[in-house]
Amino acid sequence: MTCDDYLAMLETLPLDELNYGAAREHTALCHDCNRVTRVVAERERSMILAFGDVRSSMAASDVAQGAVALARRRRVASYYKIGLAFAAVATVVAIMVARVAPAPARAPVAREVFALQCMSPDQAAALIRIHVRDEKRVSIRIRPPLGVIDVAAPSIEMLQVRALIDRYDNASQTQCKVQVSVPR
């Protein structure tokens, strides 16, 4: 066995395995390889002892108590996390549903221009706003010099508007001859 062969074995094998056969015979004869082996053995033994002797600065009782306390705290925290996660998912789902769901169908809006015979446009507008069930759904445009009002409203409200105009703005009715006061 040459020194190169021996050193190649020393590089990777456990030192115990070099105590037999040709390797042992070589170290008995080769002073350099013997010294290198002793250096490695001494340092590895020292390293093993040091490794076995390494101690934590924390007492085991403190580690155990700390671990139990932390584990319990984390368990509670995990319940909160799960709750928050559910809440977040529910919020996202609610937002998505609100966006995806079709908007409620709007009633078709009819538009009609009424030529007034007795009332002024302002009087007619005030009358409509008071009497129509849902005045927010009725849009009234007044054209003062023309004596007309332009009404846009869903069909139900438009029926009400038409009835009001017929009733209070009719030349054959007595109401047309008097100043109409807007009923309360």
Added chain:
Amino acid sequence: MTGLSFPTTVAPGLIEPLELIARMRHGDDAAFASLVSAYQPRVFRWAMALTGDADEADDITQEVFVRAYRKLGSFRGDGSFEGWLYRITRRAAGRARRMAVPRAVALAHDVYVTDPGARVDRQRAVTLIRTIAETLPMRQREVFMLCDLEGRTPAEAAAMLKMKDVSVRASLFKARASIRRQILATHPSYREQSP
């Protein structure tokens, strides 16, 4: 938290982890304290070899037992408890490494060595352990620690690491080669006398 009744240090070989785990499942925290007492030195050494830093190793040790306490219910007992604990340590060390803020260079005396007479030699060896932690790839570091520093067979290390036996041997050869080169390169007598 109520104080745990704490046993004196117990060697891992003298306790039966499965029995203690069974007691823990019935709410016996003293059983957990016994487990910690038996395994804390070993977990600390593993963490020390994986990180090379005593403070970090302390943090990892604490974290390992927190996780062990929480996950003991999932330990089925089909492998060794030590291997299970080692894998938790490895994951905790990996996580600590990813989140690590560079610390100031650790002082040589921050590791407690119980034998003051051999302090110089030991400090040199501890420095070498740190060097191993810093220079060897993780797999080689683990295999070297389990086989050459703790005396396990490659087959036992393979079971702990969930690796193939042949992969453990290959990593061990590489680790030994690297470490022995470092030993020879840093040993004063060898440096002086070698050509």
